Amino acid sequence: MKQIDFYLDFLSPYAYLAFETLPVALQGLSVQVRYKPVLLGAVLREHGLRGPAEIPAKRAFIYRQVLWLAHEHGVPMDLPAEHPFAPLPLLRLALACGAGPQPNRYICETVFRHVWRGGADASAPERLQQLAAELAPPRDPSGEAAKAQLRANTEEATAAGVFGVPALVVDGRVFWGLDALPMLRAYLEGDAWFATSAWDEAPRRPSALDRKP
Structure with missing residues (x-):
């Protein structure tokens, strides 16, 4: 049975969509998924990246695209009242709920739906208490x-080559993003x-941008 590490941050709409569609993407396969919350901001900083929502034009498109993707996949989705928001309380809450070091699917589902269904403020104190x-x-x-x-998960993710979420890692291979789920399935099916x-060869191309003038 293959072990898949699913690195996620509840802040990410793409992680939510990948989480909701994962059972269909993996249907019929013998796999075990371990859900591992990470702090997306720290992952991005490690790679010198800006958050998508920090770029106004990209932010506008992302919100439109994720709502379309939710519609396309039949996944209920409402943008939270404020986004982005500080996800630390949700990440730590999920990790505090697991019987072991990581939360199970039910816990992650509950937190994801707290954020991405209903359109309320995901970080409102009274909602966090509830x-x-x-x-x-x-x-x-x-x-x-x-x-x-949370620190250990985040460090583990970056060490594995994760540069964003959702990221699913199996056999040392990183599959990034909602649109990588068909690729992941093909790998698991032995394509x-x-x-x-x-x-291995694809990323070994030299970059012309690295040449000194």
Whole structure:
């Protein structure tokens, strides 16, 4: 059975859509998915990247696109009242709820839907209190254990080559984004392309931009 690490941040609409559509994408395959919350901002900083919502024109398109993608996939979705927002309380809450170091699918589903359904403010204190009451975490979300696990997940993700979310990692291969789910399935089904040199050779092209004038 293949193990898939699904790196996610509840802040990301694409992570929400990938999470909701993943059961269909993996239907019939023998896999185990481990859901690992990470701090997207830290992942982006590690690679010198700006958040998509920091670029006004890109932000406008992303919100239109994710609503279209939700419509296309039949996934209920409402933009939260404010976005982006600080996701740390949600990430730590999810990690504090797991029976082990990581949250299960139900916990992630509950948090994702808190953000992406209903159009309310995802970080409103009263809503966060209601969510915590619903999930009843056995550990303190503001405690050191949850904070340490989030740091560990984020460091693990960047070490694995993750540069954004959603990212699904299996056998050391990173599949990034909602639109990579068909590619992931093809790999898991044993598509012969992955046995060729294409995967390893493709990124070895020299960049003309690196040449000194």
